[in-house]
Amino acid sequence: MNSTAGDISAEAKKRGKLLVLLEQAQDKLGCLPKEFMARLAASLGLSISEVYGLATFYSFLSPGPSGRNVIRVCKSLPCYLKDLLIESVKREIGVGPGETTSDGRFSFELTNCIGACDQAPAMMVNHDVYGGLTPEELPRILERYK
């Protein structure tokens, strides 16, 4: 009831740092290997369960290895209702959600809302957002990512 900014315990600070550290590692390593998560848990004094739990909650953090470029198609309601995109991406790169192409060029993932509902259907490739997509536009967009 009476927790104010001044009361944040050392415990909370430890957990506060966790997400930032996971994000940085994801950027640098492209994924979050178990060995890394185990070391991070030990160094922050947290349990592995807690680190793994956080890492698997966010669709932008991936525990498994992924391709050089990550395609993230939004599966939240507005995009889902305009659902042609998933099938089109699948046709274009030959693998389905949760898979990586054999040449390691693309990983395909479904993600929760990326804040582009007004441009549904939307997707992200790495850090770039593409909205108002039609199947015809896909090849042109994807060829920019090698």
Add this chain to the structure above:
Amino acid sequence: MKEFSATINGSPVTARDGMTILEVARENGIDIPTLCYSPELTLTGACRICVVEVEGSRTLVGSCHTPIAPGMVIQTHSPRVLDARRVTMELLLASHPEVCIVCDKANMCDLRKIAADLDVGLPRFRLPKHYFPMEDVSPYITRDMSKCIQCWKCVKACSEIAKKNVYGIAYRGFKSKVVVDFDDQPMDKEVCRDCGICIPFCPTGALCKPSPVRQAKTARPLVITGTAQQ
């Protein structure tokens, strides 16, 4: 401590600053069902079984985590409240395995008891169950995550009372699950020796003390792989 009055089910009640609606109701002998609440743990507000109607509030509120305020007019068993509780219970049961008849928790199960109190039988919603392999390797605890309703009590009991943080909550939405380490092998932690604090907190048969029958079992455990498995 400041005292003030409020109204529950038409009768005046006396409340003190900082009390929740649930605490005041229970103090006055009104039984509001709860699954994720325990007076020994921090508040969760996850199960939504304890919702009540507060005059002037657009939605029903969770009584376990809503502080009572002076002059509040509360209904704990109105038709609207009971309807909401029944649907919530149906949804909980819809993804809960229908194995009560062979479950170790049997008549000690809070989920089953509250379902009976609410007069909820077979749920209308037919959802795929989330089946997970039985985790009966540890000599200290047996976990059957197919029965888990994600009330967080075990997670909190472990971190707040036992101070061990064995559990975490992983994944998201329908896939979320209470996990141990990387969720890649059955729970078997040495820190659980002589603990078992989480077991009585479990409102379902998901956590149990290992039974002698299971300990004597020598064959490989039956592994059921459902669609919910990663």
